[in-house]
Amino acid sequence: MSDYPVLVHTAIDAHDCRGLAEFYREFLGLHYRDRDKPPTDGSPDEADWIVLLDDNGNRVVTVQKKEGTTAPTWPSEAVPMQMHMDFAVPTLEDLERHRERAEKLGARLLYDRTHVRDAPLYVLADPAGHPFCLLV
The missing domain is CATH 3.10.180.10 (2,3-Dihydroxybiphenyl 1,2-Dioxygenase, domain 1)
Known part of the structure; x- marks a missing residue:
């Protein structure tokens, strides 16, 4: 057992949970965890926490729905960058x-x-x- 915590994934807040997950899925060549795949039966996509995996099944990026999120205004500090x-x-x-x-x-x-x-x-x-x- 390690003496240090292990980073599981980076979680990013977004108004459009699926939209941002799709961006990172395509940009980084990731795939959805089975239970996070978009619905294919015409039912509404109510995802509020989506985990993206690499080809080895490791978690890389997670996107969570957050209604009150305001996009950073970098390089301005009006709305500071919380992470990058x-x-x-x-x-x-x-x-x-x-x-x-x-x-x-x-x-x-x-x-x-x-x-x-x-x-x-x-x-x-x-x-x-x-x-x-x-x-x-």
């Missing part, structure tokens, strides 16, 4: 490809630091407004 995630890619070409993918999935570009040769990155906001970084 960093995603690494191996090359500048991958950086561009994944930025474009993220934007097609509903992310928006907040900051471009690709001109810094030794630490290029993009700061984007997911569809719920949570900032995240793509970096080489």
Whole structure:
């Protein structure tokens, strides 16, 4: 047994629980836990806690429905960022490809630091407004 707690997953609040889960599912190549799959029988999607897994079955991201959530206004501190995630890619070409993918999935570009040769990155906001970084 470890002497330290183990991170189970990162939970993100969102008004649109399924919408944000879909963004991270497609962006990161994850899949739903069996009981969190969207309904296919025409019944309403009442999900308020969705767990996304990697190919090994490990929890990666969880999205929970939160009606009172206000999107961060980064870089302004008017509504501060409560957390953010960093995603690494191996090359500048991958950086561009994944930025474009993220934007097609509903992310928006907040900051471009690709001109810094030794630490290029993009700061984007997911569809719920949570900032995240793509970096080489």
